[in-house]
Amino acid sequence: MAYPAAVGAPAVGAPAAGATAAGATAAGATAEYPRDAFGRPIDVAPAGAETLAYPAYQAQQGYATESGQPGQPSGPGSKDPARRKSSVALIAALAIGALVGGVSGAGIYALADSGRGNGTAVSDSQGPSNVVVNNTDSVNQITAVAAKASPSVVTIEVASGQDGGTGSGVILSSDGYVLTNTHVVTLDGAVSDVSIQVKADDGRLYSATVVGTDPISDLAVIKLDNASGLTAIDFADSSKLNVGDTAIAIGAPLGLSGTVTNGIVSALNRSITVASSAAPSTPDETVPDDSGQSPFDFWNFDIPNEDGSPSQAPTANSSISLPVIQTDAAINPGNSGGALLNGEGELIGINVAIANAGGSSSTAAGSIGVGFSIPSNFAKRISEELIADGAATHGLLGASVTTASSDASSTTVGALISEVSSGGAAEAAGLQKGDIVTNFNGVPITDSIDLTAQVRVLPAGGTADLTYVRDGESATVSVTVGELSS
Template identity: 60%
Template sequence: MTENQGERPEDRTPEEPQVGGEAVWQPPRPTTPASEGYPQPVPPAAGPAVAAPQTPAPQAQTPQTSIPPRPQAPYGQYAFGPAVPTGTQQTVPFADSTPPAGRQKVGAGKVVGIMVAAAIVGGAAGLGGAYAGASLFSTSSSTTVAGPSTVTVNDTDAVNQTTGIAAKVVPSVVTISASNGSTGGTGSGVVLSEDGYVVTNTHVVTLDGATADATITVSTSDGRVFDAEIVGTDPIYDLAVIKLTDAEGLTPIDFASSADLNVGDTTVAVGAPLGLSNTVTTGIVSALNRSIQIASSAAPETTEDDTQDDGNDRTPPFYFDFGDEGQQTTATETISIAVIQTDAAINPGNSGGALVDDEGALIGINVAIASAGSSAEAGSIGVGFSIPSDVVQRVTDEIIADGTATHGLLGASVTPAASVEGATISGAYLADISAGGAAEGVGLQVGDIVTAFNGVPITDATDLTAQVRAAAGGSDATITFVRDGETRTVDVTLGELG
């Protein structure tokens, strides 16, 4: 397959589990004093006791016009939730909405309350053995939990690290409602700036690729509602930036470097699965540098130079509906992305939300989940995926500056080495070299097997495509490959995906 453009939906074999490099155990860092880091707990005020919050029963909404179901396929599904009517966002008292000056850990006794938006995070992708449902976008009716919900820490001596993380992160997560005619859906986004730049998934703002002109409204955790416009989308990595109209005083998320993660590190996801706003789930980093295929929400048109062929004929994991002007209902392209795998629960209705570390700093934007069943409403099985924060930061910076993002181009058609007769190692087999491309320029040849890209192990064609796309166009990279049984390395300046 050329690692250019999106892959064709043909014969995709599930990629092997992998971890980038060795996961090195590190001793836990000391917890900061209770006076530092996160909003401080406030003892309950004297006075009448406050009754425990009552959660209203889910209410069915008016059925929506159906979106044609996407093709069924193995592995995963997008966790893009049903539409939630404007005005159902929930707010609760919050001790201190001002973010801490530094990224400091939280100890016991940190937080009194949490003000949480009806945030949503995304998901759909897969691993071997799982089964993909159709889009998790609502096609008939949807439910929501309406009304205010107050979260109070009754015992400040019993609060834990997650309590503080939630208090810090929730003000930086917003609810996004997108609609076009009688169709609509909700997702979430993460605040990038005080004046209203927000990152989310492309499939949230395009309604799984069904439209290029959705009406977008955004609700913040303090109850404000804004109109929003799309600044730019990046279908190659399923990221988008929107700008809230006349926004000020928002709470930007802190970024951590995803390159510093280890398998086993703490993860916290914030979102509104199944319309249940203010949901915080915890887990660990299950794997790094996982590569998955998802259907593109708006992949660029394929040209002869961009055709990607991985030598397989299987249906890809799942699809976005996308096409010309967002109106075509059958996905014909897939994208390969490198992701963080986590067991923090990510469910339908979580698209575009935050995955953070033990200091409440962003390590990923949730994009996909694996499903063990065929139901479009299947939930978390502990296998969720997030776009790494380093990619998120690069792509969003480029979109805000230029309206578009760049991606690397190697200039080679690749296929899994395991599919080549006589192959004794795994990797990405170079089946064809494009004239004048980056690969040809550094002497790569047909028959070479790429085994690492910038130090990240490459086990098949999807791995190589995902890693090349994660890099910026024109950036430098180091490729490790095997030729005639000999391992070699070469430095290459990537081209730019057109």
């Protein structure tokens, strides 16, 4: 069976970067028939015609030319099918090339229908071999993002004795630092001594060791052995996201490496509580209310062991509060630690959890369109601290809080301070028992989970503006947080 050529492979017969058919003939070589980005013969201008290397956006502007320009049929609405077909091929190449390679003049060689008919070197695509394009007329933004980002996403297989599971990760550096979830590399806190095998997008296998884990954020960094030349993920600024933005997930759901799904950013400034066996026993400053909301389950290690028996996660002895991006892009067990990307192929989040309609993690059916990712800005800080120090720090407010709406006397939505610790950050900022926190560092606070999650985003010693309501009056103070004990 013949498989289609990989996106980004040099076109058959395409000249090298900067070369033209005319130049090759002048040098005494037999000129190849010029071909477009998909290996099909194309017409070219006569020898000596000017050849220009346009940036992607300039080449695209060339498609909309006025009727009657040289080399185009005249008359209103007239079209040349051959030219239209070559333009579509170039659009497909640009859709991928604009995200992947920039303008290098090598690899993709296509016809810019600008009215001159000259060959235009567009872009050098470095896309992965498993991004398959069968229909060049329908290449879209998702294909382009997959081509750019897939080389930076890996599949992680973790084993300890008879237990094991599969997750995902994103490459941080060319020499093999990889970011993933703590629950991936600890089998949800069950073990600390594991063997890790990582499969890259190009099929190469690596052994890996744990650099550091941070159970409070459920993030971890591993290092691939003897790795070089890997493609690091590009980070986006997650603080600039909008609800409705494109969200594309890449990972290994159910062990299926390189799976691509898409959706939108469904909600921002969301916070969830996740049951954890890896988290420390230090109190999370949050007093559970009576709302009946259960913590979301970790969902990676419900994949069977090698012998076919179900993988048993340990009983959670604690919980963590996470700030998350909510998305309807389909993510499932095995996507843990994988990438959530924007329309430019940049990382906006690390996939961490999904909601289910009820039941335990072992019986959950998978994605119901409510998934959660750790924002890239938070993930970047944690990964940098783990690489530098093997551990990460988190802020501590020094107060116990409950959800204000659980207090019958409250008329304000927010986090109700039920106790202030002596000598803590809250006391130093002048906060008192009975204050209701409504905003923290620009993020609206609707309950105790929101406040705890946002405090944890800060490193030890970080500062934030905190808005609270006392006796019906609102005030804002600056808070310098303490350090959460590990």
